[in-house]
Each structure stands twice: as structure tokens, then as C-alpha cells.
Amino acid sequence: MSEATPVVQGRGIVKRYGHVTAIDYSDFELRQREILAVIGDNGAGKSSIVKAICGATIPDEGEILIEGKKVNFSSPIDARNMGIEIVYQQLAMSPALSIADNMFMGREIRKQGFMGKYLRQLDRPAMERFAREKLTELGLMTVQSINQTVETLSGGQRQGVAVARAAAFATKFIIMDEPTAALGVKESRKVLELIQDVRARGIPIILISHNMPHVFEVADRIHVHRLGKRLCTIDPKDYTMSDAVAFMTGAKEPPTEDAA
Numbered sequence: 001m002s003e004a005t006p007v008v009q010g011r012g013i014v015k016r017y018g019h020v021t022a023i024d025y026s027d028f029e030l031r032q033r034e035i036l037a038v039i040g041d042n043g044a045g046k047s048s049i050v051k052a053i054c055g056a057t058i059p060d061e062g063e064i065l066i067e068g069k070k071v072n073f074s075s076p077i078d079a080r081n082m083g084i085e086i087v088y089q090q091l092a093m094s095p096a097l098s099i100a101d102n103m104f105m106g107r108e109i110r111k112q113g114f115m116g117k118y119l120r121q122l123d124r125p126a127m128e129r130f131a132r133e134k135l136t137e138l139g140l141m142t143v144q145s146i147n148q149t150v151e152t153l154s155g156g157q158r159q160g161v162a163v164a165r166a167a168a169f170a171t172k173f174i175i176m177d178e179p180t181a182a183l184g185v186k187e188s189r190k191v192l193e194l195i196q197d198v199r200a201r202g203i204p205i206i207l208i209s210h211n212m213p214h215v216f217e218v219a220d221r222i223h224v225h226r227l228g229k230r231l232c233t234i235d236p237k238d239y240t241m242s243d244a245v246a247f248m249t250g251a252k253e254p255p256t257e258d259a260a
């Protein structure tokens with residue numbers, strides 16, 4: 001893959017729900033090593049386009065290319081198997097399970113040999129070691145024990161575990177859907193730092209957010225979505241937050257050429 005090949009590209013994506021056209025011949029592009037923010041009004045179709053590129057919904061038309069190769073995902077599991085991870089706003093965690101167990105969820109490490117292969121026994125020490133290592137890498141070992149249940153963590157710590165989990169398994173890219181929406185100021189800050197850490201490790205990120213200060217703080221490019229399609233992409237260094245809001249609400253004409 002050359003430096004210029006986008007990590008993921010959507011071309012002419014369409015998704016209809018009955019009479020509603022959620023995605024209307026939209027394009028999409030995530031480049032290598034970038035944080036791409038996706039902004040737009042409520043109902044603009046941000047979640048729909050991002051779901052289409054990770055197999056969570058199957059588009060009616062259009063094509064999706066990962067690192068230049070066409071893919072046909074039939075479920076999010078297909079995307080996950082390719083190294084695409086998603087961090088949801090509604091924390092997709094099992095509160096009663098430990099941090100280590102939550103880090104794995106469906107990809108547990110089994111014991112070697114008969115015990116693991118036939119009796120499906122988990123290699124707990126290996127899982128705990130892995131979880132501790134991943135949390136430490138992202139500076140998240142502020143939790144007292146890797147075995148404490150997720151329900152005993154603060155919102156920010158939980159989101160941290162979700163980001164660490166995604167970072168541990170993602171090889172292609174990570175999608176974050178409003179990762180700071182449920183968090184306070186301090187916790188949001190930590191999550192924004194984590195997002196930048198993940199980028200620094202070379203994993204690109206798609207960040208869906210309504211929070212303009214957060215978007216302008218971390219994004220390398222901004223995809224502005226309006227009425228089911230990509231209206232434009234802009235470089236946050238060249239525009240103000242009010243410009244971005246004006247584009248996404250239709251109050252101002254977008255730049256004719258993609259500005260980023």
C-alpha cells in the first residue's frame with residue numbers, strides 16, 4: 001500500500017430505510033495516520049455512513065475499499081476480523097465483568113493444549129497480563145486492580161478501557177462515536193489525550209462528534225456531512241468553528257473544492 005492509499009474509502013454509498021434516504025450517494029475517505037472528524041446536524045447521516053463502512057449496516061448501493069481493495073462486509077464481525085474497532089457512546093461493556101474480561105469479550109485467550117482446545121478453559125494470567133500491559137501503554141493503570149469489575153470504575157475510566165481495548169486490537173482503524181458525550185470535563189480531556197496517543201501509534205481514527213472544541217482540538221481533517229452526503233472536507237487550521245457549523249447547517253456555502 002502506498003503512502004497515498006486511503007485506509008478506507010466509500011464511493012457513492014446509498015442507504016435507504018423505507019422512504020428515508022439516510023445516505024444519499026455519499027463519498028467517504030479516511031487517510032493514513034489521521035484523525036478524521038465527522039460532523040453534521042442531527043439526522044444528517046453521520047452514524048449511517050460510518051456504520052456502512054464497518055459492516056454494521058449493509059449499503060444498498062456503492063462500494064467500500066479498505067487499503068485500496070474492495071470489501072463486502074456482511075456483519076461487524078467481518079470488519080472486526082480485518083482490524084477495525086468501534087468505540088460507542090453507549091459504553092459497550094459488561095459492568096459485572098472485570099476489566100480484563102471486558103478487554104477481550106469474544107476473543108479470550110484459551111489455555112494451551114487439551115484444557116484450552118477441548119475444555120475451553122481461559123488462560124486468565126495471560127489475559128490479565130495483556131490487559132495490564134495495554135492499559136499501562138496508554139497510561140491508564142490508575143485502576144486499582146485489573147480484576148475489579150467495570151461497574152466500579154468512573155465514566156472516564158470505563159471509556160479509557162474501551163479505547164484501550166480498541167487500540168489493542170485495531171490494526172486498520174478505530175471508529176469513535178461521540179466518545180466524550182457522557183463524560184465530564186476532566187474525563188473528556190483524558191479521552192482526547194488517548195485518541196491522540198492512538199494516532200501517534202499510527203492507527204487512524206474516525207471521530208463522530210457534535211463537540212466543536214473537541215473536534216477542532218484533535219482533528220487533522222473534518223468531514224462535513226449534510227442531508228445524507230459529504231458536503232465537503234475542511235482543514236481545521238483554515239476555518240473557524242462557526243464556519244464549520246455554518247456549513248453543516250446550510251447557513252453558509254461550503255468551499256467548492258475539497259479544502260483538505
Ligand SMILES: Nc1ncnc2c1ncn2[C@@H]1O[C@H](COP(=O)(O)OP(=O)(O)OP(=O)(O)O)[C@@H](O)[C@H]1O
Nearest residue numbers: 017020021022040041042043044045046047048049
Ligand atoms: N435503522 C433505521 N431505521 C430507520 N431510519 C433510520 C435508521 N437509522 C437511521 N435512520 C434515519 O436515517 C437518517 C440519518 O440518521 P443517522 O443516525 O445516520 O444521523 P446522524 O447524523 O448520526 O444523527 P445524530 O447526530 O442525531 O446521531 C435519520 O433520518 C434517521 O432517522
